[in-house]
Amino acid sequence: MTPMVDLAFLLVTFFMLTTKFRPEEAVQITIPGSSSNRPIPVHKIELDIAPDGKVFIDMEGPKQRYLWAQTMNDDLHLNLTKDDMETFSHLGQFGVPLAQLKQYINLSTSERKALVQPGIPKDSASGEIAKYVEYARSADPEAIFAMKGDREANFEDFHKILKILQDPPNELNNVDFLTTPKMGIK
Amino acid sequence: MAEVSQEGGGGGKHKGGKPKGKKSSTHIDMTPMVDLAFLLLTFFMLTASFSRPKVMEIRFPEKKKNNEQPDLVKNRDNVMNLLIGPGDKLIYYFDKGKNQPIVPVTTNYGVDGIQSILMRPEYKNNPQFLVLIKAAPDAKFKHLIDMFDITRVTDTKQAMVDITPKEIDLLKGQ
Numbered sequence: 001m002t003p004m005v006d007l008a009f010l011l012v013t014f015f016m017l018t019t020k021f022r023p024e025e026a027v028q029i030t031i032p033g034s035s036s037n038r039p040i041p042v043h044k045i046e047l048d049i050a051p052d053g054k055v056f057i058d059m060e061g062p063k064q065r066y067l068w069a070q071t072m073n074d075d076l077h078l079n080l081t082k083d084d085m086e087t088f089s090h091l092g093q094f095g096v097p098l099a100q101l102k103q104y105i106n107l108s109t110s111e112r113k114a115l116v117q118p119g120i121p122k123d124s125a126s127g128e129i130a131k132y133v134e135y136a137r138s139a140d141p142e143a144i145f146a147m148k149g150d151r152e153a154n155f156e157d158f159h160k161i162l163k164i165l166q167d168p169p170n171e172l173n174n175v176d177f178l179t180t181p182k183m184g185i186k
Numbered sequence: 187m188a189e190v191s192q193e194g195g196g197g198g199k200h201k202g203g204k205p206k207g208k209k210s211s212t213h214i215d216m217t218p219m220v221d222l223a224f225l226l227l228t229f230f231m232l233t234a235s236f237s238r239p240k241v242m243e244i245r246f247p248e249k250k251k252n253n254e255q256p257d258l259v260k261n262r263d264n265v266m267n268l269l270i271g272p273g274d275k276l277i278y279y280f281d282k283g284k285n286q287p288i289v290p291v292t293t294n295y296g297v298d299g300i301q302s303i304l305m306r307p308e309y310k311n312n313p314q315f316l317v318l319i320k321a322a323p324d325a326k327f328k329h330l331i332d333m334f335d336i337t338r339v340t341d342t343k344q345a346m347v348d349i350t351p352k353e354i355d356l357l358k359g360q
Contacts, residue, residue, distance in 0.1 A: 005216065012227045015234055018234065039238070151326065174245055
């Protein structure tokens with residue numbers, strides 16, 4: 001039995017070390033397939049489009065997130081406290097308008113999970129997407145801008161967002177799309 | 187694993203002919219540990235996701251200041267207009283000039299659809315060849331990604347531009 005147990009533990013160790021737990025996601029997004037095999041960049045700012053067109057944003061790294069919250073708070077007067085920013089630095093993907101950010105951060109973990117988030121407003125007049133992205137990019141200049149859209153999302157929603165991002169202040173013309181590896185096409 | 191003796195002195199050695207209990211076995215019952223190991227193994231194997239997402243980088247034509255379309259078209263003959271419609275609709279046409287009728291061709295996203303068309307020598311060997319990707323508002327995001335992927339794989343120059351109302355009608359007519 002000993003060799004079997006050895007093997008079992010070896011496998012347990014392997015899976016434990018290679019597993020990276022996915023953070024809690026506010027919305028389920030099924031990404032489209034492509035034949036690209038470029039790995040995901042280490043630092044990324046991710047803009048998500050849900051099947052119903054709602055927009056969410058996510059950035060990795062507690063330090064960068066803290067800075068993100070701090071600069072937004074300083075410039076846009078969001079009334080965040082130091083504790084709020086600390087909490088925010090450990091959260092994941094979210095989709096609330098700037099005005100509701102403090103309220104969202106102050107929710108308890110279970111309340112946050114149960115909340116149906118409204119998504120970041122897409123209209124270019126409020127410019128909320130542009131602001132979130134602008135401050136995220138200045139908080140982590142090394143981050144790559146990535147977009148994660150659901151397969152079934154409408155082109156119209158994507159196009160609206162792309163236009164906002166191509167406008168100043170972001171002027172983003174290079175987008176990394178998150179895709180799952182697809183077999184068959186060479 | 188060694189058994190730890192609780193006796194003081196040389197209790198384990200039965201000195202003085204005073205046998206203290208039975209000589210217990212040095213084997214440990216490993217069954218619960220193995221159970222746990224397999225439980226963990228099963229858990230991690232089931233939760234592990236092997237196909238990590240990848241990224242596909244796409245450059246978009248820069249937006250012009252006064253909301254104009256980017257000036258990409260130099261010679262109409264080299265430009266394929268590819269229209270992504272709702273559902274699985276996909277058509278392409280070449281603009282032959284003002285008074286020439288538009289002849290749209292219906293195709294699909296498969297390997298023997300648009301991909302093999304883009305591999306045709308008349309397009310493949312034309313360095314000026316350009317595909318203008320135009321998607322209807324109700325087209326699916328995945329089809330846009332499909333087209334980016336196919337142009338990337340076939341090494342075709344592409345640019346995503348706005349669709350015109352005329353072209354939306356063209357899609358509806360098909």
